[in-house]
Every structure is written in structure tokens, then in C-alpha cells.
Amino acid sequence: MPLPDPLTGLAARAPYRGRFAPSPTGPLHFGSLVAALGSCLDARAQRGAWLLRIEDLDRGRAAPDAARRILQTLESLGFEWDGDALYQSGRIDLYRDALARLQGDGRVFPCACSRSEVEARSRRRSVDGGALYPGTCRDGLPVGAVARSWRMRAPDREFSFIDRVLGEIRQNPAREVGDFVLFRADGEFAYQLAVVVDDAAQGVNAVVRGADLVDSTVRQIHLQECLGLPTPTYAHLPVAVDRAGQKLSKQTRAEPVDASRGAALLVEALRFLGQSVPEDLARAPLSEFWSQAVAGWSIRSVPKKRAIPLTPFIEGA
Ligand code: GLU
Numbered sequence: 438m439p440l441p442d443p444l445t446g447l448a449a450r451a452p453y454r455g456r457f458a459p460s461p462t463g464p465l466h467f468g469s470l471v472a473a474l475g476s477c478l479d480a481r482a483q484r485g486a487w488l489l490r491i492e493d494l495d496r497g498r499a500a501p502d503a504a505r506r507i508l509q510t511l512e513s514l515g516f517e518w519d520g521d522a523l524y525q526s527g528r529i530d531l532y533r534d535a536l537a538r539l540q541g542d543g544r545v546f547p548c549a550c551s552r553s554e555v556e557a558r559s560r561r562r563s564v565d566g567g568a569l570y571p572g573t574c575r576d577g578l579p580v581g582a583v584a585r586s587w588r589m590r591a592p593d594r595e596f597s598f599i600d601r602v603l604g605e606i607r608q609n610p611a612r613e614v615g616d617f618v619l620f621r622a623d624g625e626f627a628y629q630l631a632v633v634v635d636d637a638a639q640g641v642n643a644v645v646r647g648a649d650l651v652d653s654t655v656r657q658i659h660l661q662e663c664l665g666l667p668t669p670t671y672a673h674l675p676v677a678v679d680r681a682g683q684k685l686s687k688q689t690r691a692e693p694v695d696a697s698r699g700a701a702l703l704v705e706a707l708r709f710l711g712q713s714v715p716e717d718l719a720r721a722p723l724s725e726f727w728s729q730a731v732a733g734w735s736i737r738s739v740p741k742k743r744a745i746p747l748t749p750f751i752e753g754a
Pocket of ligand 1: 457458459460492632645646647650
């Protein structure tokens, strides 16, 4: 049971529940290791729970066996998660229910546009780098058009939240994002909807993840508000980029981490997160690494940056 807050005496906040939510598009690489380590240490340093969720909705991008290999790599590095890993592919009914609620409230609309039509008609770029949806089907499908996807109406007002690493983040979804897809033309539910449903269903109240997702957060906060779900706290960690500034990702075939390096590998991820690390920790047994890393964890030391280039030494670790 949580204790009352010593400063205010008020009933305590709910116990910390964090998570790591990899997409199984390939083996664990250094960038995802950083997110796994940061989210786990932040949870354990607050004696919280740390859950695992496999975000395997995008069947087109899933790599065979990747989920099992990711879990195995985490396990062999001494990560311990609470309960069983949750697989999004087994939870489609929940996403369908959430979409039905949004449909009932008029928050979403059917859209007939293909990606190339959006691209051709759009005059602005979204924060995601793609074409900002020009609103073609917002007020009804064109006559004879067939719905391919469902989009959420992007509200035209400024949202802000305090990121625990990056500070205040502001965004106007209508201007910077555009109406965004929740149910895709290929019949899959989109990440933005699934992540909100599952963070709430798993009782997650503290999200720690890569800063490549910071621009998605306002969409998620808006969805939480529309679905009557609580908003967790957010902390976005710097993302590892290569020398050309590209995010290391499973799709760009970033090297899988070599888990047999044990604490030496984890220490590189810890240093990337700005933590001070005792000289000999890289040679310590894993149990020693974890107890020292949890005791020393300071989210305030994490660099307040969205991206950090890896030194050649770490790259491909
Ligand atoms: N599945 C996402 C990824 O691997 C992370 C989602 C999240 O942490 O919200 O990039």
C-alpha cells in the first residue's frame, strides 16, 4: 500500500506502474534497450511495477519470432517484468469497443482517401513528417466514395503537458498533426488507439519511452479525455541516432544487441542516459549491476534532448 505523501499528508498517489512496449519488428537494438532500461529503472527506483507489452498489431511489419527473441534478450540481461507480457494481437475486441464509443460520440469519421490522395491534396506537413490531412472526408464521404479508414478529428486548440525529461510540450493537433487514423485501410487498429486503451487497461500511470513518440503524446492525451481514461505522467528519453541523424530502428536494420556482454552493454545504455556509473560496474555480475543502477537512478540526469548521436564505440553494440 502506498504511504501518505510526507509533504502534504494527503492520501498517496497510486503506486507507480510503468511499462516497456516494444514492436516486434526485429531483434532488440541499442535504441530499444535504452527505452527498456530507462523505463525499468524509473519504475524500480520508485518501487513500482514494470510491465511488458508486445505491440504486434502491425502484421505487415512484424518479424517472425521477434517477440520471443526480444523477451529472451531482456531476460538474459536480467530484466524482470511483473506478470506475463501482454500481446496486442489478442486484444482486438477492446480496440473495437473503444472505436465504437468514439464513433457514437462523433469523434471519428470514415475516410475514403488513399495515402497518395492525401499526399496530393495536402498543403502542409504534419509533425510526423508526412502530409497533413487536408480534411477531404471530414464533413462526409464524397458521393460514391467507400470508407477505407477511420480518422479522429484533431481538435483546434493548444494542449500542453509537462514531460518529466523535456519539460513543457505544447501542440495544437489540428495545425500540427491533422485528423489522424485510428483504424487503418489494411484493417488494423492504429498504434495511437491501442496504446491508450492498453495503458489504461494495464493501469499504467507512468510512461517512459523514446522521444520519437513525444509528438504522439498530445494525441494520446486527447484520446484519453474522449474515452474517459486517466492520463499517465510522461517522460521521453533521448533516442539514439546514427551519425547521419537517423533513428536506430529495427526497420533500418540496426544491429541487434549482444546480450552476452551483460553489464558492459547495460552500462553503455546507462551512460547514454546520462547516469553516473562507477568504473567497475561494467565488469560486475548482472545482479550487482541492477542493484547499483536502481539505487543510482536519477531521471534529472537524463539529457534533455530528443536525439543523441552514438559514438562509433557504441554504434552497433
Ligand atoms: N511500440 C512502440 C515502439 O516500439 C512504443 C510505444 C510506446 O512506448 O508508447 O516504438
